[in-house]
Amino acid sequence: MVCETNWTSSPMPYSADIDAFYWDFGNGYIPFFAVIGAYNIYMYGDNPVQDAIDMVPEAIESFNHMGVIAPIADQEINFWGFTHIDITDMFASPSGNPITVSITGNSNPDIASVELEDSIITVIAGSELGSTEITVTGDDGSDETVDDVFVITAMNPNLLSYEYNLEDSPVQGLYPNNPNPYTNSYTDLGWTSITVTETDEIANVHFSVMWESVDYASEGSFRATSPNGTDVLLYESTSTTPIQLEIDTNGFNGGAMNGDWIIYMLDSYGDGGHQITNGVVIFMAGSTEIGQVAGLVSDAGGNPIPEAVISVSNIATLADDSGQFSFDILSGNYTFTCEAEGFETTTIDDEVITNQVIFLDFQMEAVAGINDPPVLTTELFGNYPNPFNPATTISFTLKEATEVKIDIYNITGQHVKTLLNVHLEADNHNIVWNGNDNEGRSVSSGIYFYKMQAGKYTSTKKMILLK
DSSP states (O other), X not given: OEEEEOOOSSOOOOOHHHHHHXXXXXXXXXXXXXXXXXXXXXXXXXXXXXXXXXXXXHHHHGGGXXXXXXXXXXXXXXXXXXXXXXXXXSEEOTTOOOOEEEEEEESOTTTEEEEEETTEXXXXXXXXXXXXXXXXXXXXXXXXXXXXEEEEEEEOSOOEEEEEEEOOOOOOXXXXXXXXXXXXXXXXXXXXXXXXXXXXXXXXXXXXXXXXXXXXXGGEEEEEEOTTOOEEEEEEOOOSSOEEEEEEEOTTTTSBOOEEEEEEEEETTSOOOXXXXXXXXXXXXXXXXXXXXXXXXXXXXXXXXXTOEEEETTEEEEOOTTSEEEEEEEXXXXXXXXXXXXXXXEEEEEEEOTTOEEEEEEEOOBOTTTSSOOOOOOEEOOOBSSSBSSOEEEEEEOSSOEEEEEEEEETTOOEEEEEEEEEEOSSEEEEEEOSBOTTXXXXXSEEEEEEEEETTEEEEEEXXXXX
C-alpha cells in the first residue's frame, strides 16, 4: 500500500514540530510516503516520489514469501542466568502450511546455550563475558526458509558497584530567551562534576538520567569526561519528548575510577534547551573476592528437580536435568532462594568465602495436591482440529490398562478404517488420523464418526473433513 500526501505548491508552516524534518529533507516541502509490505513498513519522506515508488515492488513481493512478524529482541543475561522466549507467532507464511522452527546457528556456544522445545526457546548463559549471535530459522516446507537473528550478551553479575547521584542541570527555557544556556567551551560547561574516591579499575559505567529537550532536540548531546581525559558521547537527542535514559558504556574501561569526572551537555548553537534530572552514575569494577556455590535440588524422595530456579542477589540460575547447579559470587553472607513449580519455596542462609566452595542442598517439599498423580477416567474426547485437513488428533484417557479399539465410519455407517486396536496402559493418549482408509486411499470431504471401545466403555463422536 502506498500513501502520499504532497504539498508542492507552498512550503509547510515552519514550526518546531517539523523543523527536524526540514533539515533532514533539505527544504520546506515535506511529502510523506508509507510503503507497507507483509512484514515491514518502509517510511520515506522527500520531494522526489521515485524513491518511494521503487519500494513498492519489494513491498508487494513480500506478500508472496515467508517473513518474520515477531522478531526476537537482543538479550542481556547475567552469568548463569536464563530466559524463556515464546516464538509461537514468530513467523508467518502465505502458503498456510505448518511452520517448522529450528535453532540453526550459535556463533559462540561458550557464551550461552540455546534450546527449542514446544515453541519456547530457553537461553542459559555461561560464565564467559561476550556475545553470541543466534539464528532461528522458519521453514514452511516450500523452497525457501527465513531467518531471524538476535544477540545474547553475557554479563558478569559479580561486579563491585559504586553509585553517585548527579545534581540536576539548570532549568532550561525556549530559544532565544533561555536563561541558562550552555556554552560550547569545555572550560565553561556550566553543569556538574563528581569526585570519585574509589581506585578500582573500571569494568563498566552506567548512567541513569531523565533527559528533556525543551526545543531544537537534535542540537543537544550528553557527554562525560574521565579524570584521565577520556571523553565519551553518551547520547544524542532526537526528540523533545522527555525520555528516561539507561546508558551503559565501556568507553572508560581499563581506566582508574578515582578523580574528578565532568558530566556535561553540548549544544551546537550554544543556546541550551536541554536538561538532565534524577541522574545517577554507577561505576563498576571486577573483584578477586570471589567464592563458588554448588548444590543440588531434590524432592522428599531424593529425586532431582530439573529447572528449579536458584536466586541470590542479582543472580538467578536453573538446576540442570540432574538437579545440580553452580555459580561464582562475591564473598559475603547471603540468603539463597530455590523455587520450583509444585513445591514450597525454600531458603538457605550461608556465607560465601573467597576461593572456597559451599554446597547447598535444597530438599523441596511438595505443595499439597499439586504433585499428586492425576485421577484418570476412561473417556474419549473431541478431535482437534475439527473441521480438519488433512489430519486430526483424537485424544482419550484410560483409567486402567485395557484393550482399546478405535474405528472410523462414514456418514452412511460404512466402516472406513480401524485406527487403533492395541493394549494400552492407564494414561493420557493421542492418535492421529490422516484421512486415509484401510487401503491407504485418501477419503473425500464429509462427515465421519470415530468410535472407541475400551473394556465396557463405548463412545462415538463426530468430525468433519474439509478439502
